[in-house]
Amino acid sequence: MGVSAGHLLALAAVLFSIGLAGVLLRRQLILVLMSVELMLNAVNITLVTAARWLVDIDGHVYVFFSLSVAAAEVAVGLALVVTVFRALGRSDADDADTLYG
Amino acid sequence: MIPSTWLQLLPLVPALPLLGVAVLVLGGRRLPDRVAATVAVGVVGLAFLVAVAVGAAYLGPGAPERAEAGVPEGPTRPPVVQRLWQWMAVGDDLVTVSAALRPVAAGQAVPAGAVGEMWASPWDPRVAPRLRDMWSAAAVPGQRAGDAGLAPYAIVGIGDVAPDPGPFVAARPKLQHRFQVDVALQLDGLSLVMILLVTGVGFLILAYSAGYMRGDPGLRRFFLYMDLFVFSMLVLVLAADFLVLFVGWELVGLCSYLLIGFWHQDVANASAGRKAFVVNRVGDFAFLLGLLLVWTVFGSLAFADVLPNAGRLLPLGGALATAITLLLLLGATGKSAQLPLYVWLPDAMAGPTPVSALIHAATMVTAGVYLIARAAPLFERAPLVMLAIAGVGAATALAAALIALVQVDIKRVLAYSTISQLGFMFLAVGAGAYIAGIAHLVVHAFFKALLFLAAGSVMHALAHGYAHAGVSPPAQDDVPAQQDVRRMGGLLRRLPLTAWTFVIGGLALAGLFPLAGFFSKDEILYETLGRGQGLLDPWVALWAVGMVTAFLTALYAGRLLLLVCGGGPRGEGAGRAVEPSAVMTAPLVALAALTVAGGLLIVPLAGREAPLAALLAPVLGQHHAVGDPSKAAVAVAATAASLLGLGLAWLAYGRGALDPARIARAAPWAYRLAWRKFYVDELYALVFVRPFRAAAPFLWRVVDDRVIDGAVNATGRAVLAAGTGARRLQTGYVRSYALFMLLGAAVIAAYLLLSAR
Numbered sequence: 001m002g003v004s005a006g007h008l009l010a011l012a013a014v015l016f017s018i019g020l021a022g023v024l025l026r027r028q029l030i031l032v033l034m035s036v037e038l039m040l041n042a043v044n045i046t047l048v049t050a051a052r053w054l055v056d057i058d059g060h061v062y063v064f065f066s067l068s069v070a071a072a073e074v075a076v077g078l079a080l081v082v083t084v085f086r087a088l089g090r091s092d093a094d095d096a097d098t099l100y101g
Numbered sequence: 102m103i104p105s106t107w108l109q110l111l112p113l114v115p116a117l118p119l120l121g122v123a124v125l126v127l128g129g130r131r132l133p134d135r136v137a138a139t140v141a142v143g144v145v146g147l148a149f150l151v152a153v154a155v156g157a158a159y160l161g162p163g164a165p166e167r168a169e170a171g172v173p174e175g176p177t178r179p180p181v182v183q184r185l186w187q188w189m190a191v192g193d194d195l196v197t198v199s200a201a202l203r204p205v206a207a208g209q210a211v212p213a214g215a216v217g218e219m220w221a222s223p224w225d226p227r228v229a230p231r232l233r234d235m236w237s238a239a240a241v242p243g244q245r246a247g248d249a250g251l252a253p254y255a256i257v258g259i260g261d262v263a264p265d266p267g268p269f270v271a272a273r274p275k276l277q278h279r280f281q282v283d284v285a286l287q288l289d290g291l292s293l294v295m296i297l298l299v300t301g302v303g304f305l306i307l308a309y310s311a312g313y314m315r316g317d318p319g320l321r322r323f324f325l326y327m328d329l330f331v332f333s334m335l336v337l338v339l340a341a342d343f344l345v346l347f348v349g350w351e352l353v354g355l356c357s358y359l360l361i362g363f364w365h366q367d368v369a370n371a372s373a374g375r376k377a378f379v380v381n382r383v384g385d386f387a388f389l390l391g392l393l394l395v396w397t398v399f400g401s402l403a404f405a406d407v408l409p410n411a412g413r414l415l416p417l418g419g420a421l422a423t424a425i426t427l428l429l430l431l432g433a434t435g436k437s438a439q440l441p442l443y444v445w446l447p448d449a450m451a452g453p454t455p456v457s458a459l460i461h462a463a464t465m466v467t468a469g470v471y472l473i474a475r476a477a478p479l480f481e482r483a484p485l486v487m488l489a490i491a492g493v494g495a496a497t498a499l500a501a502a503l504i505a506l507v508q509v510d511i512k513r514v515l516a517y518s519t520i521s522q523l524g525f526m527f528l529a530v531g532a533g534a535y536i537a538g539i540a541h542l543v544v545h546a547f548f549k550a551l552l553f554l555a556a557g558s559v560m561h562a563l564a565h566g567y568a569h570a571g572v573s574p575p576a577q578d579d580v581p582a583q584q585d586v587r588r589m590g591g592l593l594r595r596l597p598l599t600a601w602t603f604v605i606g607g608l609a610l611a612g613l614f615p616l617a618g619f620f621s622k623d624e625i626l627y628e629t630l631g632r633g634q635g636l637l638d639p640w641v642a643l644w645a646v647g648m649v650t651a652f653l654t655a656l657y658a659g660r661l662l663l664l665v666c667g668g669g670p671r672g673e674g675a676g677r678a679v680e681p682s683a684v685m686t687a688p689l690v691a692l693a694a695l696t697v698a699g700g701l702l703i704v705p706l707a708g709r710e711a712p713l714a715a716l717l718a719p720v721l722g723q724h725h726a727v728g729d730p731s732k733a734a735v736a737v738a739a740t741a742a743s744l745l746g747l748g749l750a751w752l753a754y755g756r757g758a759l760d761p762a763r764i765a766r767a768a769p770w771a772y773r774l775a776w777r778k779f780y781v782d783e784l785y786a787l788v789f790v791r792p793f794r795a796a797a798p799f800l801w802r803v804v805d806d807r808v809i810d811g812a813v814n815a816t817g818r819a820v821l822a823a824g825t826g827a828r829r830l831q832t833g834y835v836r837s838y839a840l841f842m843l844l845g846a847a848v849i850a851a852y853l854l855l856s857a858r
Contacts, residue, residue, distance in 0.1 A: 020843065024836055097833035 008049040016042035029081045029091040033074070040070050107158035110151050111183055111286050114296055115339060117148040118332035125325040134320045138311040141324030145307050145331050149300035156293045160716075178719050180289035182341045182405065192279030210245055282402060287341030290716040291539065295338035295471060298543055302463040302550050303331045305688040309554050310455040312684030313561060317453075323363060327459065330356035334464035338471060343392050343402040346472070350388065350436065353465050354381040360460075361452040373451035380445040384435015391428030395479075398425070404475070411478040422482035429476060430490055437469025437523050440497045444782055446520055450512040454557030457512060461519040462550035467542050470526045474535045474721060487531050488639060491629070494527025495646040500779060502653035506660070507765075507775045509587050510580040511556050514661050518610060519549055521654060525625050528647055532640065534628030535721040536714050541621035543713065544699045548609035548618055551692035555603035558689065559665060560584055561681050562596050563674035570673035586664040588672030595678045598686045600666045602693040607662040609696045611655035612743045617699025619740070622651060624703065627735045648742055655746025663754035 015038055022035025044063045051059020085091040121144035125137055132140075159181065205211055307327055314320050333356055337349025355378075362374025392402060398414055398421060399407045415422040433439070438446035449460055460466060473480060473490065480487055498521045505517035522545050529538030563583035567573055574582040582588055593600040609618035626647050633640035670676040680686065702713045710718075753759040765772040774780070830841075 023839055024843070027836075093835050096835070 005049050005053045008045060012042045012045040012049065014042075015039075015045065027093050029084060029093055032093055033077045033081060036077070037070065037074065040066065105158050105161065107154050108181055108288065109183075110158075111155050111181070111288055111339070112185060113151045114148050114155065114300065115286075115332055115335035117144040117151065118328045118335065120144055121328035122325055122332060125321055125328065129321075132321060134315075137321045137324055138314075141328050142304065142307045142311055144328060145300055145304045148331070148335070149297070149304050152293075152296045152300050155288065156297060159288055159293060178290070180287050180292075180341075180405075180720070182285050182287045184283050184285040184341075186284050188282045188284045188345075190281045208245055279400075280396070282342055282344045284345055285341040285403070286339040287404060288339070289720045290718070291471075291474060291720040292338050294539060294543060294713065294716060295467075296335055298467075298546050299331060299334045299338065299463045302546050302692075303334075303459060305691055306455050306458045306463065306550055306554065307331075309458075309557070309685050309688040310453070312682050313455055313557055314453060319363065323360075323453065326356055326359045326363070327456075330360065330459060330464055334468070337468055341404055343395060343404070343407070346475075347385075347388065347392060350432075350468060350472075351385060353436070353468060354378060354385065357381070357449065357460055357465055360456040361449045363452050363456065367451075370451040373445075373448040376448050377445040380442055381435045384432045384442050387428045387435075388432025391425050391432060394421070394425045394428065408476070408478045411482055415479065415482040417482055418484055419482070422479070423486055426476075426480050426483040426486040427489070429472065429479070430486060430493070433469030433472050433527075434493060435469070436472075437466050437527070438520050439469065439493050439523060439527055440500065441781075443497060443501070443520050444785060447513055447516045447778070450510070450516055454512065454553060454560065457516070458550045458553035458557070461516070461553060462546040466519060466523055467546065470523065470530060470538055470542050473527075473530045474539055477530075477533075477535055477721060480530075481533070487533065489531070491528050491531025491640070491643050494524040494529075494531055495643045495650070496524070497521070498524025498528065498650040499646050499653070502650050502657060503775050504778050505657045506653060507772060509578065510584045511559065511586050511589070511661070511665065512553075512584055513580075514586070514657065515549070515552050515556060518552075518654070518657065519545075521650065522549070522610070524650070525622060525647065528629055528643060529625040532625075532629045532632045532643075534625065536717045537621065537624040537628050539717055539721070540703045540713050541625055543702065544609070544617040544621040544696075547692055547695040547699050548606045548616075551602060551606035551689060551696055552610065554685070554689055554692065555599050555606060558599040558681050558685055559589070559592060559596065559603070559678075561685070562592075562599065562678035563589070563672075565679050566674035566677035569677045569679075572673050574672070574674075582672065583674055585672075586661065589665045589670070589675045590668045590672075591666075591670040591675055592678060593666040595670070595675065596680045598680055599689060602686075602689040604662055604666060605693045605696055607658045608747075609699075611658040611747055612651055612739060613655075613747070614740055615700055617696050617703070619743075620700040620703040623736050623739050626651065626739050627732055630735060648738065651739055652742040652746045655743040656750050657746075659747040659750025660754050663750060667755055 019035045019038030019040075019042060022038065023032055026032055026035060044066055047059045047062050047066070049059075051057065051063075081091055084096055088095050121141050124140050124144075125132070128137065128140075159178075307324070310323070310327065314323050317323065330353065333349050333352030335349075337346055337353060340346035340349060358374045358378040360374075361377050362371045365371040365374070395407060396402055399410060401407060415425070431442075435442040446461075446466065450457060452460075480490070501517045501521035501524060505514050505521060508514045508517060522541070526538045526541050526545070529535070529541060560583045567582060574588070576582065577585060577587070593604075605616065609616035612619045612622045626644060629640055629647055630644040632638075633644060635641070670678075703711050705711045705714070749759070753761050753764075777783070
């Protein structure tokens, strides 16, 4: 029994859910960022799966784009985390509440 | 000879005064007074010249160009309509394709009514797709439908345009919006007479104002309003459409408000302006309702669509015709100061005297008479309303003449005389004698402008006289000394030019042969009598009222002339009065010449039709009296009435054989009634003003403060409360926002999944 599209989509769903739970539940910014990456890659898996299933190259192209954008996003995200850490002495998501009215 | 291409200049006539307005507005304080006055007067003078040129082009004998312009010669000269731009187009389109309005089975005869015009919007989902798809062979009512029959809304043929299988929008051969108004100017005999009158007399009045208003700090504002006034009136008379006419109508009302309250530092003047505006609004509202009715019946407001179809669409004497014309009549009574809406005109004296001349002669008050003449085909469908117009006119003429008999303010006498003369015009148009009515309008414009400008000149001179004498007597009965005829007298010697022109105007007002006023008034009386059959006919009674009024007119005109000009001075002002400068007297002389010669416009001479009648007949139709009273007899009777009135006035105020005070004492109630203007103002105060005053605190404290402000404040409070509640959602934790996003995404995903099924 080979790896079917269903398996891959299930894996993507699991990864996405884990990432989502991480984003919602973790307070450590670094971990939130990692969870976001997890969700992003789950979507990438979905795209690649769909591309293979439909025999269409578009999905692969999307993934290349999304990977490169993700790299840039991580750089920005990490820089923000560093800045937050420098400003607050911690990198806890709930402490960054300066804009709360 | 002026070629007919000059007709293209028509828009210049109203545009020139508007240009004057623009220059005065943009120039502002940078313009010296002299320049401002020159510009303001100049543009109206130019407009007059253009109007003359356009008129000559319109009336000129047939040149080759004439045929191209589509203006045939002869007495049936059609109006020239110049469409400037489309003003508005609202509502569905009239799809003038023939469309099957209900299904017709194949092989059946297409019934009448199944194919016709329809109102539809190209975007109407019920109609558009079908129209787009279904073309079939051209069908005519009575013919058999094609093989497939006709589906509803199938386009089956477009008159002489071949069916176009393209998209529906492109296939419409003719587009007409359900409510469409073009800004268009119409030139015909009637509007030509009116524009010549408005610009010509307006120019003389403006030229006079340049002298009269010299040194007034508000001079630029004055001329700005005056030019705007002339422009508005030109829009009113040149309109080819009821709605554009209405715009002019309202603008005229606005200008009268601005000019009557020109010296608004005095509260009385400001409130006089307001009164004119409010009273006019009452009539305007009725007018607007009338226009809505016109549109419901005719589906258009353009004269070309409405007036020729009046006979077809309005049953004679039907409720619809009566309603429309009654509403229009009420509008006309407001503008033309007739019963019951005349009360604003006497108060309009608060403005500078040239304003009164402009309002009373060339603009504003003539609008009502013009409207009735213009909409004559509508009024003809409601004989009862015609009788009402004549009745209103006769009653107003009589009442105003009675009031004028006892007033002591020179301007007020003239104001009531205007109301009375307008009553004569209403009598004429009510009798269907439109040409006589318009003729009297023109002639009255000449001599009333003359009388007002001369009165202004008298007041000017008297004010100077008082200044020389170094006295300023207090106002008596609220009448300032320089306007009080009781303190005038002897001006024929002190101010020969002003006084003689004043006398000419007064005698024309009295209807004395051979001044212009005689001919036009005689014509009205003749036509009114001609409508009557038998002695008990209402028209005969109206004629009798007209005769009595003619007598009273001569009486008060004679009284005014003798009090102002005759005898010796009865005040320091009159004794030391000085003739004003030539800027002011030259227009007086011009108007006096017009008053003397104006009869030539009305009287048929040497077997030829009278010029004015020749101009107006193609528009208004030649009027034929039912009965045939002797023209000479009517003329003799009218002259006798005038002479009787003038003679009586001379006995009372010239010779002193009759003591007016004794007559007043003999019937004190009658005198009081006339002196207090029949208590109409008091009646209106009681019926309208006091209830409004009483209701105002309630409207303010309860309706405005509680209901309206309350609703607004409650809305504000509700929003505030909602905001306070929603604030709790904003925790400041990024994670909670992410949760909301997740929930939102889940909802959207659920919707998409469920709706896909």
